[in-house]
Amino acid sequence: MSFPRQQARTQRFTIGVPRSFEISPDGRRIAFLRGRDGVDTATCLWVYDADDGTERVVADPRALGADDENLPPEERARRERLRESGGGIVAYTVDRDFTRAVFALSGRLFCVDLADGGADPRELPATAPVVDPRIDAGGRRIAYVSGGALRVIGADGRGDRVLASPDAENVTWGLADFVAAEEMGRYRGFWWAPDGSAVLAARVDESPVARWYVDDPAAPEQEPTAMRYPAAGTDNPEVRLAVLSADGSDPDPVWVEWDREELPYLATAGWKAGPEGAASVVFTAQSRDQRTLTLFKADPATGRGEAVRTERDGVWVELMPGVPSWTASGELVWIGRENGAGERRVYVGDTPVSPPGVYVRGVVDVDGDRVLYSASPEDGPADVSLWLATRDGERSGPVEVPGHGCSKGTDSGAHSGLRSGRLRGDTLVVQHRSTDFPGVRTLVMRDGESGVHSEYGTIESLAESPDLPELRVETWRAGERRIPCALVLPSWYRGDGQRLPVLMAPYGGPHAQRVLNTRGAFLSAQWYAEQGFAVLIADGRGTPGIGVEWEQAVHLDLATAVLEDQVAALEDAAHRFGFLDTSRVGIHGWSFGGYLAALAVLRRPDVFHAAVAGAPVIDWRLYDTHYTERYLGTPQEQPEAYERSSLLADAAKLERPLMMIHGLSDDNVVFAHTQRMSSALLAAGRRHTVLPLSGVTHSPSDPTVSENLLLLQVEFLKNSLRVEA
Template identity: 80%
Template structure:
């Protein structure tokens, strides 16, 4: 089987890899999702017994009649924002005691008991379609969204309908309760729209009104009998959805029948100054009462304020403000609170320097660690991820010791991982989950293929009682081990990786170069993990020297590095790709810089088109997948963070747009775009093609019918790789 076909049918070798871990309070059991093999898209829910090292399936979608073709539109949109291409059980929640889990399949609601080995999943009579169900902390109720309304039912209800009741219903066209708005899910990392109070007495819920947002239409010409899909798309400089927050008391079914749903308690803050609802949740006050916690961001993203709110009165009080003259980065995992009630936060001291982890106002992360996010908080122990200042391609886990106030990198015992943080085998990418002293760590490295999942008991002690593992069923790539060279290029120290064919020798003719960047904010490609280079290695085997460079704007190095793209998304990122290419050519004799191609997707597609348009002296062919062409057509939160409002300085947008460059195209350019893309809409490629045609410039357009921003169909994914190779070889042959 060819590698493109294997990669496509395994969803980039993610099928069969355990993920989405939940750990019981005592650390004895771990729930997770995984298919039964490396091509199984019907993801199952499993439970791992940490002490015995055994595992069992607790819910199999095939036994429950799952049908991933029959998903409600809200669920499809949620999965698109999550870039979730798998099927079966793709998410679940557990109660505080780890006794029950709830999940949805084909818009139907199910729960399963996690205690007892023979418990069978049961369907609950919820209003369909069910979207984003979440179990209450006590495990007795489930809240979910259906038809834009936020609903609650009892798991063990005596009534036939389990007391299914509406807590909040849409009160206008374009209004929903309990769902994340487009901007929150696509750009802010907030995929939820409601949150249970710690005692289960109330829900904190977002009311989203999309009526101010402009209506766009996504069409699929292959199905002319279907109406175009209408969506509310907040393009740069236009109106966003109006998002409010309310506390909703959750009455019992008897109370609801007697008095109906209580009125929402609105949480008020200055939404004109801080319109973006960035995060929301709960904590417990000193007297044990639940307190709502949320953060709100200004439209220019230079001010982020954290609030605490009384769910009874709705009164919100500011507890912390983060300000930055360029933009404030929304960091994963915060705000959070320790068992003592101390705030866990990530920010810059007095708005300067690098980001640090703060607990109770005190910086606890080393000053020379690039902080990536808080991973988990268990009692007073804080688990966070970061990279050493000199190794941006390594992502490690760090654990705070509450007794000493010091944090140190988590060492991985055995399994080929050295206890020394300086050893190469210790490097790689790590993510984890911590509960009851049990730490689940997922480790990726250049030293081995795939993902290793370790279950370390009493991980916060020096002795550690034992280490187990959860197997990955992912297929092994039918490909030679990646042949990768890492270095930092130029005076700026640009992280680079060069991937060569396994068969290449120094006495052979230099190879044409294929640059494969993302090159933009929020994505890093030069990482110490084999999985990051599988596609690059396949392209190398076809006869290319594949060069990947993470220029300015990409994460992993520092705040100033990320902010250097402010008000210009074109010049700096392109200059860094050129610098990396020239540096690589000086270091390695295997590169033929007279034949240089470049390909990429999304921002990488923008960068690929930018390269051949503005530097045809360096780049000789490009494949641009789902490229942003005109930043006026991209969304508010992302675009305005870097370029401001288009009405304030149109010149900033013009300098980063590619439309005015169309007349100067000299090199072969292939544009690939999904017609159903609701993130970077097809209008980008359509307008670019029209501008090229008007200028009489030859180019290639490959429209993908029914495909969104991330192609998931195996046949489409496989053939895209084959067609790109053919185009690049043909285009670069003339420059030989």
């Protein structure tokens, strides 16, 4: 089977990889999601027994009549924001004692016992369609969203009723708004109180947001899909928080109050447990210019709140994953910069617990008074490890993961993990990726008497292995700015005076890193290399992994520094590797990478000779508020920044082959970007290629479409760069 087909039908080799772990309080059982093999899109819910290493399916969507073609629109939108391309059971929640789990299938609600020998999953008579069901900690009630209303039903299937329903058109309860889910990493819209007595819920009013239409010309008989899209400089939805009584004893919501005019973005929300069962509402709110982020604590009985901590930055405050959190003793776990300067540190209270020089990526979990966080070592952006820290500094450093024959040692590779939220058991699940072995290794680890995680089992990955030659990749730091780079060569290349055309394959923008010490990062690049290219990947300024100053170098200009670093990386690579043919340089990318590819041939045709731009952002005025305004401000206040970063005015400069690919149903980077660029190129008399994808959103998921896209791109690049078969 060809690699393009295999990659498409395995969803980039992610099917069959275990994910979404939950650990029982004693650490002996672990729930997770996984298909039955490497092409099975009907994801099942499994339980792993750490004592004997056995695995069993507790819920199979096929046995329950799942229909992924018949999903509620709210669920489709939620999956699109999550970039969730799988089917079956894609999310679930468990109660505190790990006795039962709940999940939705095709808009229906299911509950399953997790105990050994538990009964088959049972469907509960909830009001359809069911979206995002979540069980309370005590396992008594399940809250969910249906038709824009927040509802609750007993775990025994009784008492289905409304907690809050829309009081006006364009109002929803319990759902994350577009920019929260797309840009802030907040995919939820309601949160159970620790004792299950109340639900904290978001009320979203999209009335102020402009109405856009996502059309599909291939289906003229269908009405265009209407959506509310908050483009840069336009109105956002109005988001409020309220505390709702779960048992109906108080029908009136308690509104949580803060200065929503000054801090309109609701970044995170939840609860903080207190002494003797008391709990407080906690949330973070961010200013429109994103230079201020404040953590609030509020009384759930009155809604009155107070600021706990405020983070400020003259450029922007980054929203960091996993915070706020709290230790068992009640101290705040936070990621911030000291007085708005320097690199980010992990704090417990006012004490930094991550060492200086470490690039902090996020807090993974807090167990008692220990903090598990994700970080890269100083000057090592390609490696991502789990670090464990304690308030007293007794233990602080990377979690030692068995190397399994890794030539680069236990610290090499990218790791992710989840630590049990209980003091007992002390179980840690770590997923390990590396260039030294294919796929993902999932290790179940326990603390020994020495305090070092040493005992472990494995949860098997059923993902297919790529049908590719051995990776041939070299990484280094390029030029004065020490740009992280990787060069991928054909397995068959032996030199002999033959010069290879270069294909640059960047993302190049915020929040995405391509140069990582994992095989999965280079699979597509290796396939392109086998077609006759030397594939060069560079993470320039704006990308994560280096530091705050590096990330903020794109402020008020998303084009100049980003493009300069791709050129600098190419020049450095050409100097190091004399066999690179810089008279034949192509570039391809998707989303921000598509923007960068088009930018490259438009503004530096002396360097780049052909480009494939997938779902490119062309005019930043058409992209959403939270992302775009973080970097460019608003179009009203910073018109020059938008002009510098837009590509429309460059249309007349095109003199190299350019292919643009775009899904007609894309609701993230809408097709209007490519349409307007094509119109501008046509008006300037510039030849170009447009490949519209009917029914496709931001990321193609249909295996046939995905396979053919790879083949068409490589054919276009070969023809444009005169690459022999």
